[in-house]
Amino acid sequence: MWEFTSPRTIMFGRGALEYLKEIEGERAFIVTDKVIRGLGFVDKAVDYLKEASIKVKVFDEVEPEPSIETVKKGTEIAIDYQPDWIIGIGGGSSIDAAKAIWILYERPDIKVEEISPLAKLGLRKKARLICIPTTSGSGSDASWAIVVTDTKERRKMELGSKEVVPDVSILDSELTLTMSHELIADTGFDALSHGVEAYVSQWRNDFSDALAIRAIQLVFMYLPRAYRNPDDEVVREKMQNAATMAGLAFSNSHLGLVHAVAHAMGGLFKIPHGRATAIVLPCVMEYNLREAMERYSEISKAIGIKASTQKEAVEELVEAIRRLAVEIGEPTSVGAVGISWVEYEKNLGKLVERAMESTTIVADPRSPSTGDFRRLFVCVFRGKRVNF
Amino acid sequence: MRYKFPSEEWVRVFKDELNKNEIYAEAAERWEGDFLFIITPDEELEKEMVFYVDLWHGKCRDAYIVPDRDAKKTGFIYEGPYSNWKKLINGEIDPIKGILMRKFKLKGSMSTIMRYTKAASELVKTASKVPTEFI
Numbered sequence: 001m002w003e004f005t006s007p008r009t010i011m012f013g014r015g016a017l018e019y020l021k022e023i024e025g026e027r028a029f030i031v032t033d034k035v036i037r038g039l040g041f042v043d044k045a046v047d048y049l050k051e052a053s054i055k056v057k058v059f060d061e062v063e064p065e066p067s068i069e070t071v072k073k074g075t076e077i078a079i080d081y082q083p084d085w086i087i088g089i090g091g092g093s094s095i096d097a098a099k100a101i102w103i104l105y106e107r108p109d110i111k112v113e114e115i116s117p118l119a120k121l122g123l124r125k126k127a128r129l130i131c132i133p134t135t136s137g138s139g140s141d142a143s144w145a146i147v148v149t150d151t152k153e154r155r156k157m158e159l160g161s162k163e164v165v166p167d168v169s170i171l172d173s174e175l176t177l178t179m180s181h182e183l184i185a186d187t188g189f190d191a192l193s194h195g196v197e198a199y200v201s202q203w204r205n206d207f208s209d210a211l212a213i214r215a216i217q218l219v220f221m222y223l224p225r226a227y228r229n230p231d232d233e234v235v236r237e238k239m240q241n242a243a244t245m246a247g248l249a250f251s252n253s254h255l256g257l258v259h260a261v262a263h264a265m266g267g268l269f270k271i272p273h274g275r276a277t278a279i280v281l282p283c284v285m286e287y288n289l290r291e292a293m294e295r296y297s298e299i300s301k302a303i304g305i306k307a308s309t310q311k312e313a314v315e316e317l318v319e320a321i322r323r324l325a326v327e328i329g330e331p332t333s334v335g336a337v338g339i340s341w342v343e344y345e346k347n348l349g350k351l352v353e354r355a356m357e358s359t360t361i362v363a364d365p366r367s368p369s370t371g372d373f374r375r376l377f378v379c380v381f382r383g384k385r386v387n388f
Numbered sequence: 389m390r391y392k393f394p395s396e397e398w399v400r401v402f403k404d405e406l407n408k409n410e411i412y413a414e415a416a417e418r419w420e421g422d423f424l425f426i427i428t429p430d431e432e433l434e435k436e437m438v439f440y441v442d443l444w445h446g447k448c449r450d451a452y453i454v455p456d457r458d459a460k461k462t463g464f465i466y467e468g469p470y471s472n473w474k475k476l477i478n479g480e481i482d483p484i485k486g487i488l489m490r491k492f493k494l495k496g497s498m499s500t501i502m503r504y505t506k507a508a509s510e511l512v513k514t515a516s517k518v519p520t521e522f523i
Contacts, residue, residue: 115498116502158502356506357506362509
């Protein structure tokens with residue numbers, strides 16, 4: 001027995017933002033960042049909400065990889081304002097911050113670090129949640145995951161609850177057109193890693209499989225094109241859909257070692273999450289090769305790779321992912337992003353410790369020891385193939 | 389030889405198995421905290437059974453049946469009906485998925501458990517390693 005949880009409504013396609021004109025309520029609290037606000041999307045959303053006779057307050061102080069402090073600040077303002085809609089507009093950071101703020105607004109009795117899928121929160125007594133992604137993407141607009149950074153400990157906290165899967169997800173491709181090439185590449189790879197990890201997770205099921213495999217296909221078809229032609233709206237819409245589908249997939253299956261490693265690196269070295277997944281994904285696939293060979297070979301077949309054995313199919317898939325990374329300007333090692341070996345080695349123990357504490361490792365096809373993690377982190381630094 | 393679940397003997401063997409579990413030892417290297425495992429009655433079990441497990445830095449220092457759930461105050465409680473414990477021991481339920489699917493309840497500091505998900509999962513999975521005869 002398992003369950004499938006999804007937003008009640010997903011509005012998708014160019015102009016989907018207009019859906020805001022139709023919602024009912026009194027006060028909306030928009031959580032976003034200054035860049036997104038500066039691009040005019042928030043003003044557009046505000047105008048639509050006003051047409052629906054809804055008052056609006058905007059909190060635009062979310063930073064990339066949002067901190068506990070930012071969440072607490074947003075919560076204070078929300079408690080004062082008493083909205084009946086919380087609206088996250090932006091990348092994964094703004095959306096995760098919106099989710100966390102919503103929880104603490106409805107449950108000021110709990111601490112950020114206590115937000116867990118293992119405990120009942122009892123949300124939706126004061127407000128409901130709309131998520132509007134502007135990247136393609138974290139899939140946070142469709143998932144139960146929340147990542148908030150403890151800046152004092154330099155740790156990414158993997159929080160979440162099924163209850164924070166948004167009521168509405170609005171995928172308006174027009175909002176993604178301003179992404180830089182770098183952001184297209186980083187967030188696109190995040191989506192790919194979500195699809196791959198969801199497909200091989202021990203918690204996978206028919207529903208998550210369908211979404212994962214289609215998301216992976218869309219990424220391979222459209223990410224290179226999105227990177228080369230950012231103005232191609234059709235392509236951008238496909239990537240946005242892929243990101244949300246991949247988010248639904250992992251949210252109803254689970255993530256794995258890619259995210260355990262990427263989160264550890266992101267917390268300690270501030271490597272943008274998607275970029276970290278681009279480096280780590282092929283290495284983890286090589287690590288999981290024996291345990292997940294059949295599943296990886298199914299992915300390989302789904303994206304059109306022809307091979308005579310499962311092993312060959314998986315090896316070709318890993319190479320295809322490495323080639324994709326290079327094609328869209330992603331680094332293939334941690335060393336290539338400007339982190340010194342001296343600094344990295346000094347933090348190796350902490351990296352391993354953080355990875356071992358990740359909630360994502362319980363459902364990975366292979367159960368890593370601390371020794372395995374150590375070797376994995378070294379391979380990831382050097383961009384070396386994994387053969388243990 | 390099989391051990392009746394739940395029984396004092398079963399709990400003793402569970403402790404031994406846990407102390408042999410290297411995956412658990414590594415994942416729980418920094419863990420400090422005790423558990424109550426509560427088996428609640430259903431059609432197959434008349435009376436609630438409770439056992440206490442003292443965990444410290446990857447090892448189980450002690451484990452034994454206690455008279456009732458109020459006998460010991462612990463940091464964590466993992467609780468579920470007997471029929472679900474049977475399924476868990478038979479490997480039909482994953483310990484963490486079991487909580488997410490509300491087949492088991494987990495009480496205690498969520499922020500701690502979320503950092504030790506692998507250890508918690510291995511702790512409960514060790515129950516499957518005890519050769520078991522159900523009462």
